[in-house]
Amino acid sequence: MLNLELKLNPKIFEEVEQKPIRDGYGDALIEAGEKNHNIVVLTADLAESTRAHKFAARFPERFIECGVSEQNMAGIAAGLAVSGKISFISSYATFSPGKNWETIRTTIIYNNANVKIAGHHSGIVTGPDGATHQATEDIAIMRCLPNVRVISPCDYWEAKKATLYSVEEYGPFYLRYVRDKTPVITTEETPFRFGKIEKFWISKNENAEIAIMATGHLVYQALLAAKELEEEGIDVYVLNVHTIKPLDEEKILEVANKVKGIVTLEDHQINGGMGSAIAEVIVQKSENKPKMIFLGLQNTFGESGKPDELIKKYGMDKEAVKNAVKKLLTF
């Protein structure tokens, strides 16, 4: 059942409200910009679709339009940051941190500059634009770097809180946002605890055999699966992994020692993503070694299509989750 202690959206299984995760970014920038005059926002010809345009209208003197030049934008952000500013760079994740990855690695991350990298249009749910615009490797290329925090929020509210949190802590952050409207899973009251994995779906007697660990908008698919499995008499946990780096090892080990199987779910390549990160912890540190099934892109690129068609075709929807849970139960 839904973990009510976390004040999740009670209407999640009814007509759930839909709101774009990227709006959480845009709204947080305005709020943060109001309070903190050191915040500067940069874009590379994508002000509106990254939702930086509202900040641009409100604080034009602290908004920097770089034109289509992602490497340049990363370097400028680093220069600003080592001079006392807090820089947010806004583009599509395939281009930033995709195209400008090495500039980010050196000038922002190795350099320990206070830059927040906002990667938009993440995941296959970017839809009709096709694979060139769907960031499906960004978690992997960012989490492999030392000295960076990686957050993949599950909905609008979490995106807003994560963005605001990133201002509070000095240093490089990678924040992952989604284009389309997605279900609002949490509420304004839900606590955001950086670095913590939270149980969104709990088992009645705390004795579920399978845990589903999901990140980003797919947490919703995991919850739908959990509800339908419950109706079939199958108990699971659903854990929301918003912070992918640093990973909540304690929680992972606690769960791994209790269950016989773990399903990981991410709108990203399974190679090097959140599932891999969790497996690294379990393989190295867990007494119990539950079997794992990784759901996400199975070593293939995405394609054009509607978001719901795509998550179905590529095995990231609730049906895929249910099947994976059942398969793990047979081991």
Added chain:
Amino acid sequence: MINSLDENKLKFLEEKANEIRRLIIETLVEAGSGHSAGPLGMADIFSALYFHILKFDPRNPFWDERDRLVLSNGHICPVQYVTMALAGYFSIEELKTLRKINTRLQGHPHRAVLPGIENTSGPLGEGISQAIGMAIAAKLDKKDYHIYCITSDGEHQEGNTWEAYMFLGKNQLDNLTIIIDRNYIQIDGITENVMPLEPLKQKLESFGLHVLEVDGHNIRAFIDAINEARSEWKRTSVIIAYTIPGKGVSFMEKKFEWHGKPPDKEEAKKALDELRTLGGKIESEHQ
């Protein structure tokens, strides 16, 4: 050299351009997302390329001797898909699959699924480098096909574009012609407000390139420019083609707001009406 252009052929190309524009509108409405302004602005040039300039065989898209058309600004692919369909690469019917699941007509062109597409694109600034690679390969293989690369003005803000030009300044590949869609718009506004490119011609010349300027809606002038480019054998030619984004649909013309959205049904009807009245006559506003 390209065949000379008689009045009948010119008329044919102008009418084709109008057909391309109408199909772009129909295709975009059906897709429900995609780019309008850039594709409409490049319809005349695509008509000239596919129906007069390029050497290709739609039934044998991998023909070794074919000319290569590298589209660097992949988001304007609706104009290329439509023109390819009219040229016989695939059926007009298939245009309805644009941007839909399981389609060969990906939102941004993908070489691996659609024969006739020479390069996967969408991320900006990557086309000229690939065209250089193709031009060098042609020289190594002693082939005489030509490589044309279409690139947008917005892409000229990417460092990669200038890295490629610098390479050309040194290596001067005469089997490569670059065509810039100079329409003065990008996503966030007018190029000269977002990040000025002017004086573009002088910048390119200072890199050692042979630069020509042409009205991108004047098909005859464009073909003349291609001929002039191809008769220059010491330097790589760059043709700055001045175009009007949204050309042919009055409410889209020169509006950056139409960069990345499709018309709705109502707007499409208006656009198609206008284009039908226009017939093959695109008046040249740059002259």
